[in-house]
Amino acid sequence: MDTAQPPSLRGPAEDGRPAKGKLRPGSSLERKKRLIAWAFMLPLVAVNVLVILGPALATVYYSFTDWSGLGAAEWVGFENYRDILSDGDFYGALWHNVLWTVFFLTVPIAMGLLGAFLLSRITRFQMFFRVAYFVPYVVASVVNAALWQNILDPDRGVGSALAGIGIPWLDGVSFFGDQNLALPTVAFVDNWHWWGFVVLLFLTAMQSVDKELYEAAKMDGAGRWQQFLNVTLPGIRPTLVFVVLMTIISSLLVFDYIYIITQGGPAGATEVVATLMYKEAFVRFEAGYAAALGIGMSFMGGLIVLLFLYLRRKGWEI
Amino acid sequence: MGDLSVAERRGRAGREPSKIPYYVVLSALAFFALAPLLVLVFNSLKSNAEVGRNPLGPPTSPVFENFxxxxxxxxxxxxxxxxxxxxxxxxxxxxxxxxxxxxxxxxxxxxxxxxxxxxxxxxxxxxxxxxxxxxxxxxxxxxxxxxxxxxxxxxxxxxxxxxxxxxxxxxxxxxxxxxxxxxxxxxxxxxxxxxxxxxxxxxxxxxxxxxxxxxxxxxxxxxxxxxxxxxxxxxxxxxxxxxxxxxxxxxxxxxxxxxxxxxxxxxxxxxxxxxxxxxxxxxxxx
Incomplete structure (x- = not known):
């Protein structure tokens, strides 16, 4: 259970507690202490139950009904789930989630490893680069989206600017309007705000790799690439695995950039399961069906985490 | 003595490759992160007419009335x-x-x-x-x-x-x-x-x-x-x-x-x- 936590959230070992041997476990003072401790938890528990846990359990229930969002819900058993499994739109959307996952498992992780490795080998201007890479991450998604919609504009964007200096291939290309280009382009925009964050995750991990390992590798005549493969990558493996796991799950659930930029269009070319679910719930008022989609996605995410934990228990060093 | 330090220096130079390629790649990544934001700042200072003529470059006659x-x-x-x-x-x-x-x-x-x-x-x-x-x-x-x-x-x-x-x-x-x-x-x-x-x-x-x-x-x-x-x-x-x-x-x-x-x-x-x-x-x- 502890393994699912990112390393940095694990607190140091809790030792050095004050001696409390004088209190017997059943004493009223001990009971009062427990009550006080749970009283401090009350606000957290209250909002959590109200917003997350209660509605999450309700989702399980509604996924077995024909609820429209208003009024009574009639029990329909597994009908919603059967409908999902025979819904062509669902498979199309899920396929886009898979493509999205492939993109985010390769491009930002490669950029993150490259940036972090280079940053870990320099000292001068390191702080400047760290800040520069991180700035897009703090800018609001709506602003990032608008910014790239301008830059990639078919008539006035970077394509026509390149055509002006003799590179005509991108001129007039409608990146967000073309059915084949829309999904990779939205992924590109999302990645622009995301990769710098990955750099800093990897950099933090790389900075804790033992410097002497690099020295030893150099003594053995290892070049930069071999140092990266044999020292850096093994040294940051826990962070790398964590980023991979998180990427898979968040790609399964991606919503924001797609909803903001294309809303699933053109002609469903960027529809993912989350945008499909949103439309089922709030446009078509198929709340029961949307709930089943939500359960399905959460189930898949949970399955991936369990698979990861299973492999770790099996002795895979991840 | 002198020979040794030259050899030492050469040895060190051989082991410590130049950092310039690092800075080139890092700067290219910084450009990728910051250039779009720079375009945003440029465009906020342009009149509509100037955006039409010059949609990505720096403003030639900055205006502030967009704000x-x-x-x-x-x-x-x-x-x-x-x-x-x-x-x-x-x-x-x-x-x-x-x-x-x-x-x-x-x-x-x-x-x-x-x-x-x-x-x-x-x-x-x-x-x-x-x-x-x-x-x-x-x-x-x-x-x-x-x-x-x-x-x-x-x-x-x-x-x-x-x-x-x-x-x-x-x-x-x-x-x-x-x-x-x-x-x-x-x-x-x-x-x-x-x-x-x-x-x-x-x-x-x-x-x-x-x-x-x-x-x-x-x-x-x-x-x-x-x-x-x-x-x-x-x-x-x-x-x-x-x-x-x-x-x-x-x-x-x-x-x-x-x-x-x-x-x-x-x-x-x-x-x-x-x-x-x-x-x-x-x-x-x-």
């Missing part, structure tokens, strides 16, 4: 207030909720701490898909949709699990000596918490405050779902409507973009180390 126009047309006097209320409400609430919970786990020997930690970790990673639909209709029933308070409560719930985990690991690392001394002097648990623990742990609180402030200010999904009333929209969702209305007026949309990102970017540049440490601690994809 007051965007301020008025984008209704920023209202939406900035809404976003500020949302952000402050979220920050204060998350600090209180997470502060109390983290204190209970780190210091009050909460029974079942391991189970709570697991639950918090799961809760901070739970997809909104799992609870969105019933939550929306529950909020409708409670007449909390189209209210800032209703949205703030959602932000409390989604930001506090992570904040609690972060703060707990911070509190666990703090020495207990001062607290025990205060208890010996007869302080109650509440006094120990407010008079001793809070003043000592402010860096942890600052970190979770920054992380949840950024989250609330930029949050889009719950804001667009739960607030339809224009008078209550925060900057993020109101900008989306503004942008579709003025999509051809790049000067105006760029100026509005800058109004939205300026508070965050300035705060980030002032406190970047704490921002980066706090945000990378959890590695949540935003």
């Amino acid at each position: 007051p126009t965007a301020w008025a047309q984008g209704n920023f006097a209202t939406t900035l207030v809404n976003s500020t209320i949302l952000t402050l409400g979220t920050v204060v609430g998350v600090c209180v909720i997470a502060g109390m919970a983290a204190y209970a786990m780190a210091r009050l020997d909460l029974p079942g701490t391991d189970g709570v930690l697991l639950y918090l970790f799961v809760a901070s990673a739970l997809p909104f898909q799992l609870f969105l639909v019933p939550l929306f209709f529950l909020w409708n029933t409670l007449t909390l949709t189209n209210t800032l308070f209703g949205l703030v409560v959602i932000y409390w719930a989604i930001f506090s699990p992570f904040a609690t985990l972060l703060l707990r690991s911070y509190l666990v690392a703090l020495p207990r000596g001062f607290e025990d001394a205060a208890r010996i002097d007869g302080a109650s648990e509440w006094q120990v918490f407010t008079r001793v623990v809070l003043p000592l742990s402010w860096p942890g609180f600052l970190t979770i405050a920054l992380v949840s402030a950024l989250g609330a200010w930029n949050e889009f999904f719950f804001a667009v779902t739960f607030i339809q009333d224009d008078a209550l929209k925060p900057v993020s969702t109101s900008f989306l409507a503004f942008q579709s209305q003025f999509s051809q007026d790049w000067g105006l949309t760029s100026a509005a973009s800058i109004l939205i990102m300026l508070p965050v970017v300035v705060l980030f540049l002032l406190l970047q180390r704490r921002f980066i440490d706090g945000l990378t601690a959890g590695g949540l994809k935003g």
Whole structure:
């Protein structure tokens, strides 16, 4: 259970507690202490139950009904789930989630490893680069989206600017309007705000790799690439695995950039399961069906985490 | 002697390759990160006519009237207030909720701490898909949709699990000596918490405050779902409507973009180390 936590959230070992041997476990003072401790938890528990846990359990229930969002819900058993499994739109959307996952498992992780490795080998201007890479991450998604919609504009964007200096291939290309280009382009925009964050995750991990390992590798005549493969990558493996796991799950659930930029269009070319679910719930008022989609996605995410934990228990060093 | 040092120098040069290629690649990445933002600043200073002639380059005759126009047309006097209320409400609430919970786990020997930690970790990673639909209709029933308070409560719930985990690991690392001394002097648990623990742990609180402030200010999904009333929209969702209305007026949309990102970017540049440490601690994809 502890393994699912990112390393940095694990607190140091809790030792050095004050001696409390004088209190017997059943004493009223001990009971009062427990009550006080749970009283401090009350606000957290209250909002959590109200917003997350209660509605999450309700989702399980509604996924077995024909609820429209208003009024009574009639029990329909597994009908919603059967409908999902025979819904062509669902498979199309899920396929886009898979493509999205492939993109985010390769491009930002490669950029993150490259940036972090280079940053870990320099000292001068390191702080400047760290800040520069991180700035897009703090800018609001709506602003990032608008910014790239301008830059990639078919008539006035970077394509026509390149055509002006003799590179005509991108001129007039409608990146967000073309059915084949829309999904990779939205992924590109999302990645622009995301990769710098990955750099800093990897950099933090790389900075804790033992410097002497690099020295030893150099003594053995290892070049930069071999140092990266044999020292850096093994040294940051826990962070790398964590980023991979998180990427898979968040790609399964991606919503924001797609909803903001294309809303699933053109002609469903960027529809993912989350945008499909949103439309089922709030446009078509198929709340029961949307709930089943939500359960399905959460189930898949949970399955991936369990698979990861299973492999770790099996002795895979991840 | 001289021979040796030359050999030594040569040996070192052979082992320490030049760093220039590193800086070239790093600068190219920095260009990729910053150039689009630079274009945004350029465009916010151009008249519509100049955007047509020169859509990406620096402005030749900078104008500033996009900012007051965007301020008025984008209704920023209202939406900035809404976003500020949302952000402050979220920050204060998350600090209180997470502060109390983290204190209970780190210091009050909460029974079942391991189970709570697991639950918090799961809760901070739970997809909104799992609870969105019933939550929306529950909020409708409670007449909390189209209210800032209703949205703030959602932000409390989604930001506090992570904040609690972060703060707990911070509190666990703090020495207990001062607290025990205060208890010996007869302080109650509440006094120990407010008079001793809070003043000592402010860096942890600052970190979770920054992380949840950024989250609330930029949050889009719950804001667009739960607030339809224009008078209550925060900057993020109101900008989306503004942008579709003025999509051809790049000067105006760029100026509005800058109004939205300026508070965050300035705060980030002032406190970047704490921002980066706090945000990378959890590695949540935003």
